[in-house]
Amino acid sequence: MKIAKKSGQTKPVNLKLQIMDEQGYRYKGPEGYHSFIGQVMAHLGYVGGYETGNIGAHILLSDENGIIDLTCVFIRDDKKWKSRASIIRCGHTREDIKNCLIHWHERFTGNKTGPWGTLMGVRPTKLVHHFFDRGFGDKEIITILQQQYRVEKEMAERLVHMSRLQRPFVMEPRNHVALYVGIPYCSSHCLYCSFPSRLVGKEEEAGLQAFSKALETDLQDLNKLCRQYSLTVDTIYIGGGTPTCLPIAILKDIIQSVAANFSPVQEWTVEAGRPDTATKEKLALLRQYGVDRISVNPQTMQQRILDVLGRHHRVEDIYTMFNNCRDLGFSVINMDFIAGLPVQNVKDMQENMEIVCQLWPENVTIHTLALKKRAPLFHHPLRDRIPSQEEVTKMLEYCDARLVEKGYIPYYMYRQKYMAASFANVGYAFSDAIGKYNIQMMEERQTVLAAGPGGATKFINLPEHRLEKLYMPKEVNAYMASLEEKMQLRRKLCTYIYGREDR
Numbered sequence: 001m002k003i004a005k006k007s008g009q010t011k012p013v014n015l016k017l018q019i020m021d022e023q024g025y026r027y028k029g030p031e032g033y034h035s036f037i038g039q040v041m042a043h044l045g046y047v048g049g050y051e052t053g054n055i056g057a058h059i060l061l062s063d064e065n066g067i068i069d070l071t072c073v074f075i076r077d078d079k080k081w082k083s084r085a086s087i088i089r090c091g092h093t094r095e096d097i098k099n100c101l102i103h104w105h106e107r108f109t110g111n112k113t114g115p116w117g118t119l120m121g122v123r124p125t126k127l128v129h130h131f132f133d134r135g136f137g138d139k140e141i142i143t144i145l146q147q148q149y150r151v152e153k154e155m156a157e158r159l160v161h162m163s164r165l166q167r168p169f170v171m172e173p174r175n176h177v178a179l180y181v182g183i184p185y186c187s188s189h190c191l192y193c194s195f196p197s198r199l200v201g202k203e204e205e206a207g208l209q210a211f212s213k214a215l216e217t218d219l220q221d222l223n224k225l226c227r228q229y230s231l232t233v234d235t236i237y238i239g240g241g242t243p244t245c246l247p248i249a250i251l252k253d254i255i256q257s258v259a260a261n262f263s264p265v266q267e268w269t270v271e272a273g274r275p276d277t278a279t280k281e282k283l284a285l286l287r288q289y290g291v292d293r294i295s296v297n298p299q300t301m302q303q304r305i306l307d308v309l310g311r312h313h314r315v316e317d318i319y320t321m322f323n324n325c326r327d328l329g330f331s332v333i334n335m336d337f338i339a340g341l342p343v344q345n346v347k348d349m350q351e352n353m354e355i356v357c358q359l360w361p362e363n364v365t366i367h368t369l370a371l372k373k374r375a376p377l378f379h380h381p382l383r384d385r386i387p388s389q390e391e392v393t394k395m396l397e398y399c400d401a402r403l404v405e406k407g408y409i410p411y412y413m414y415r416q417k418y419m420a421a422s423f424a425n426v427g428y429a430f431s432d433a434i435g436k437y438n439i440q441m442m443e444e445r446q447t448v449l450a451a452g453p454g455g456a457t458k459f460i461n462l463p464e465h466r467l468e469k470l471y472m473p474k475e476v477n478a479y480m481a482s483l484e485e486k487m488q489l490r491r492k493l494c495t496y497i498y499g500r501e502d503r
């Protein structure tokens with residue numbers, strides 16, 4: 001068992017949320033602004049992506065002749081606050097709209113917006129790397145975040161410390177790349193999940209074999225590109241879905257194919273999210289081909305919650321799988337947890353963290369439930385049993401404090417577009433077990449090649465680090481049908497990025 005090293009710099013973050021009852025908003029205006037307004041409102045703590053009966057804000061926007069007319073009415077109990085502004089359309093129109101809404105909301109509530117200030121992006125540390133590129137020091141960046149973006153001091157410090165830790169991983173040569181492999185099959189659908197995976201039990205063997213064959217073609221094509229343009233794959237991540245739910249013969253074909261085309265690598269992760277699918281035999285197979293990082297994803301450790309989520313396994317299965325992974329010598333075990341599951345309470349999350357402290361996985365990832373329209377939970381009665389923002393905040397604060405106290409370092413984070421208020425998903429690791437792929441994928445400084453349904457290849461176009469993306473269809477049949485065409489497009493993109501003399 002590894003002994004965690006304490007980080008001298010990392011302090012737990014106090015989320016200090018301004019809690020409200022769940023409130024929605026209504027928007028009327030051009031469709032082109034709808035998604036952006038949704039992000040701003042989620043940032044302010046208004047439920048995004050779906051409506052509730054309790055409407056706390058109306059936003060009206062028109063865009064005519066270069067002038068944006070923005071009106072917002074905030075409503076709380078019998079109190080209403082109406083504000084209006086005319087904004088000249090220019091290069092920073094959205095920034096202006098965002099600042100108006102945040103400013104009005106602060107005046108209406110009499111409270112500051114929270115730890116993130118006006119910083120709203122999905123990847124907050126990207127901005128810090130941008131400042132590092134321009135030669136700013138840690139202290140200067142903390143000041144900029146506080147003064148220009150009104151980020152609270154603790155959060156600003158955390159973002160800068162986290163980015164400093166990530167810096168060596170994002171400064172690798174441009175021909176060092178990561179590989180993602182998508183396996184869109186699961187053993188059952190979890191209530192909260194919106195991912196369109198297929199149920200492996202309903203598949204014919206021939207269908208799985210056809211998928212495996214297509215994936216092999218996809219991987220071979222990527223291998224050719226790597227050889228042609230001298231790209232080195234440093235990290236591999238096989239996710240999904242639940243790769244380990246595949247029958248062992250199919251899993252073996254896929255792992256063999258990945259290994260034949262790309263191994264050895266510095267870090268090779270497989271998501272084994274459902275412990276009932278990851279038998280010791282399958283885990284041994286992964287180890288045999290060089291997988292060294294494994295994700296055991298309990299999400300939570302209470303049987304009553306696993307049952308309502310439709311995760312058809314026992315809590316004991318999680319311990320069995322964890323111990324099998326230890327016995328087999330995986331060098332890094334990650335455990336994913338979700339805060340905000342239906343019927344979950346703060347005590348449950350405290351219990352989860354105590355179990356983490358006993359098991360000591362090298363990595364722990366704390367997610368916050370982001371309810372999406374495609375998830376079965378969206379229309380399910382248990383939606384009413386999702387804990388309040390206040391409870392979720394307590395869960396996250398507890399996790400952060402406990403993990404940091406035990407020597408885990410927060411090393412990457414991301415927010416979801418419509419994630420309520422201050423919430424973020426955070427990856428924690430012991431200092432000698434930082435997950436390189438997670439940083440590279442999140443910071444978007446390294447090319448990520450992707451194979452399989454739903455895979456997003458992202459080529460980094462220097463010097464601005466612009467992304468040239470290519471998405472594979474999520475649905476298996478559509479993926480197989482369009483594979484040849486997609487591979488051609490991918491080759492063209494790769495030639496454009498890596499085949500140019502001046503690059």
Ligand code: SF4
Pocket residue numbers: 185186187188189190193194195197240241242273274
């Ligand atoms: S195992 Fe993972 S991918 Fe599959 S349904 Fe559950 S949460 Fe979604």
